Amino acid sequence: MPSDDPLDRIQLPRWRDQVQRTSGWGGVLLCDPAHFDVVDEKNTFMAGQIGRIDRRLARHQWQGLVDTYRRLDVAVHILPGEQDLEDMVFCANGVTVLPRVDGGADVVPSHMNHPSRQAEVQVVTHWLAQHGLDVVELPADCGHLEGHGDVAVIPGRRLALGGYGGRSELSALQALSRCCDHPIVPLAMVGSPFYHLDTCLAVLDEDTVLVHASAFLGEALETLGVLFPRVIEADPEEAELHLAVNVHALASGAVLHPAQATRTARRLADAGYEAVPVDVSEFHRSGGSVFCMRLDVPELPLAPREP
Ligand code: ARG
Numbered sequence: 001m002p003s004d005d006p007l008d009r010i011q012l013p014r015w016r017d018q019v020q021r022t023s024g025w026g027g028v029l030l031c032d033p034a035h036f037d038v039v040d041e042k043n044t045f046m047a048g049q050i051g052r053i054d055r056r057l058a059r060h061q062w063q064g065l066v067d068t069y070r071r072l073d074v075a076v077h078i079l080p081g082e083q084d085l086e087d088m089v090f091c092a093n094g095v096t097v098l099p100r101v102d103g104g105a106d107v108v109p110s111h112m113n114h115p116s117r118q119a120e121v122q123v124v125t126h127w128l129a130q131h132g133l134d135v136v137e138l139p140a141d142c143g144h145l146e147g148h149g150d151v152a153v154i155p156g157r158r159l160a161l162g163g164y165g166g167r168s169e170l171s172a173l174q175a176l177s178r179c180c181d182h183p184i185v186p187l188a189m190v191g192s193p194f195y196h197l198d199t200c201l202a203v204l205d206e207d208t209v210l211v212h213a214s215a216f217l218g219e220a221l222e223t224l225g226v227l228f229p230r231v232i233e234a235d236p237e238e239a240e241l242h243l244a245v246n247v248h249a250l251a252s253g254a255v256l257h258p259a260q261a262t263r264t265a266r267r268l269a270d271a272g273y274e275a276v277p278v279d280v281s282e283f284h285r286s287g288g289s290v291f292c293m294r295l296d297v298p299e300l301p302l303a304p305r306e307p
Contacts, residue, residue: 005174006183010159012226016206019183020158022099024251026299027075029091029127033062037086038286042114044193045243045287058282062089065256065278065293072254072276077297079127085120089283090292092148092198093117094124097133097297098182101158105298106136106180110147113167117146124295132301136179143169145176149196149292151184152203155251158182161227163197165189165217185227188217193240198291200239204249204273208232210264212239232271235263246289249273258289 010018036058038049069076081088088094094117096108109125112118129135138145145151150168152161162173162184170186177184187197194200200215201224208230213221224231238244244261247268255268259277268275278290 004178006177006181007185010183012185012223015159015227020101021156022101022158023103023298024156025099025296027077027297028069028248028294029077029079029124029297030062030066030069030294031079031089031091031124032081033058033089035081035083035086036062036089036283036286039086040116042087042117043195043287045284049285052285053282061278061280061282062293065280065290068256068276068278069294072250072252074250077131077300079124082120082123085116085123087117087286088120088123090149090286090288091120091124092292092295093146093196094121095128095295096145096147096151096176097128097295098153098160098176098180099158099298103298104301105133106182107133108136108138108145108147108176108180111138111143111145111172113144113146128297130302133298138172138175138179142175143172145169145172146196148295149198151176152197152201153296154203154206155249157206160184161197161201161203162186163189163201166191166195166197166199168197185223187220187223189220190215190217195287196292198246199243199287200245202245202247202249202291204232204247204255204268205251205253208271210234210245210247210268212236212245215239230271232267234267235261238262238264243284243287243289246291248290248294256290258284260284
């Protein structure tokens with residue numbers, strides 16, 4: 001019987017010959033931090049941080065991230081924040097955006113673990129749909145999926161990596177893959193404190209990943225070695241203390257990284273990347289950094305009106 005898992009059509013060592021190319025990203029979406037806060041403890045980074053956010057500093061740091069993207073010629077779209085959605089600033093989690101070969105993308109609303117975060121999903125999805133992207137719903141009973149917290153797209157290619165064992169479930173990654181007919185390589189993770197794939201892995205380009213190796217289980221590291229000729233290890237202490245792996249790589253070779261992760265930045269620079277530090281330490285108190293504070297989006301069919 002032919003399998004319905006798109007991954008079965010690929011032999012991993014030869015994926016470059018077998019996986020289609022997609023056009024690059026058109027920009028990033030960021031969510032205004034007006035309502036950002038820590039009101040509970042969803043991950044270990046949040047322990048002891050309730051009520052400790054300096055709102056003015058958070059806004060200043062967020063604006064620094066926006067300015068950095070603009071300086072690097074990346075189009076920035078801004079989603080307004082909403083009252084009581086204190087985690088929506090991590091707008092990479094509410095949806096998965098999978099680029100298609102025709103230049104469009106499928107937007108798949110997440111199935112979040114926490115009810116407060118579930119309310120964000122409709123807001124982000126609505127914004128993307130309003131700007132012309134297609135929405136594909138997962139089956140209601142497929143399990144939890146937290147968007148690009150756990151799904152890392154290989155830039156320019158129709159192949160993604162999916163982490164499970166933290167917030168997202170293998171069943172949901174498989175459902176995502178089938179719904180969008182998009183191959184996703186599953187990677188088993190240890191879980192807490194590395195509760196999302198983006199706390200322990202970043203795809204820098206189609207040949208390179210940045211990882212925190214001890215966060216993976218089973219064959220995950222071996223699989224990464226088969227997929228990528230270059231595996232860069234983050235400084236382990238920085239991965240744990242400063243979210244060093246939560247970086248955002250641009251097609252230009254620039255990698256925006258948490259400013260505190262200086263040893264990891266050196267490794268990136270030694271590998272030929274332009275390491276661009278961004279200080280978003282107030283957001284680390286909530287367990288997120290650069291990567292989860294922005295969502296890669298394709299060219300939007302219906303351009304947003306810039307303020
Ligand atoms: N407080 C948020 C949560 O625990 C942080 C999410 C950060 N996102 C990330 N992908 N690491 O859900």
